[in-house]
Amino acid sequence: MNLEATHTARAPSAIGPYSQAIKYGDLLFVSGQIPLDPASMKIVDGNVSEQAQLVLSHLKAILEDSGLTMANVIKTEVFLANMDDFKAVNDVYATFFNEDDPKPARQAFEVARLPLDAKLEISCIASYPAK
Numbered sequence: 001m002n003l004e005a006t007h008t009a010r011a012p013s014a015i016g017p018y019s020q021a022i023k024y025g026d027l028l029f030v031s032g033q034i035p036l037d038p039a040s041m042k043i044v045d046g047n048v049s050e051q052a053q054l055v056l057s058h059l060k061a062i063l064e065d066s067g068l069t070m071a072n073v074i075k076t077e078v079f080l081a082n083m084d085d086f087k088a089v090n091d092v093y094a095t096f097f098n099e100d101d102p103k104p105a106r107q108a109f110e111v112a113r114l115p116l117d118a119k120l121e122i123s124c125i126a127s128y129p130a131k
Helices: 048-067 083-094
Strands: 003-006 021-024 028-033 073-080 105-110 120-127
Touching: 028 048, 048 083, 048 120, 073 083, 083 120
Parallel strands: 073 105
Antiparallel strands: 003 021, 021 028, 028 120, 073 120
16 A cells, blocks of 8 residues: 655644545545644634635645645535534635536534534545546
8 A cells, every 4th residue: 555645834734643634546635624723733713714714725735735726626524513604614615616616525514522622624535637
């Protein structure tokens, strides 16, 4: 098995024993991102829309530094501390994907608790173009 860990300073470092992302073949598995400031490693203040903007910016940075774009995302998972935040997060989420491209498959869940008591966490799987 040929696994390759990837990392960018433009997104928070892992807060546990895991990688920001793992490349396996033509797929990139990006770990869940929460609204951490990469410099301070603290949750940023702000409403859930502002935090969603930051989380998705982290995902985008990891993808870009791995040679991909949001158009390469094939699946996302959205974890919410409160399902009442779904619309606000969804509105921000939609701005990160070109309306002409197919949207990734997605799951969204309300969960009891997230790391560092974050309001949301988003992970994704992306695919490298065929050579």
